[in-house]
Amino acid sequence: MKKIIVFCTLAFALFVTCKKNQLDGKSRIHGVVAHHEKKIPFATVFIKFNAKDSPGSDTSAYDAKVRADKDGHYDIKCYKGDYFLYGYGYDYSIDSPFVVVGGVPVHLRNKEDREIAVAVTED
Numbered sequence: 001m002k003k004i005i006v007f008c009t010l011a012f013a014l015f016v017t018c019k020k021n022q023l024d025g026k027s028r029i030h031g032v033v034a035h036h037e038k039k040i041p042f043a044t045v046f047i048k049f050n051a052k053d054s055p056g057s058d059t060s061a062y063d064a065k066v067r068a069d070k071d072g073h074y075d076i077k078c079y080k081g082d083y084f085l086y087g088y089g090y091d092y093s094i095d096s097p098f099v100v101v102g103g104v105p106v107h108l109r110n111k112e113d114r115e116i117a118v119a120v121t122e123d
Helices: 002-017
Strands: 023-035 044-049 064-067 073-078 081-091 098-108 113-115
Touching (some): 044 073, 064 073
Parallel strands (some): 023 113
Antiparallel strands (some): 044 064, 044 081
């Protein structure tokens, strides 16, 4: 009986400490949202957990989002796992701004720091 209790306690501890595909972990994804090398200020980066492929352009299908700063930089702290990032913003460098979108899959290991550019193009 004692072995069963020890096993259950260890299994529970392992389950609780091995978080994947969530925010606020010890891994980090950061970079810029860019359209033809032009940084897109205040773009939104949508995050899909446990995904290697795009869930599409419906942003309600994503699990979280972050806002890029005025220079197009974004920063996400998360746990190890697979993520799909989908960038959405406006290119104001022309007279009539237009929507730019694009995405990229990301795989993270524990405590990994990845710099990933989210390339966007005209919608």
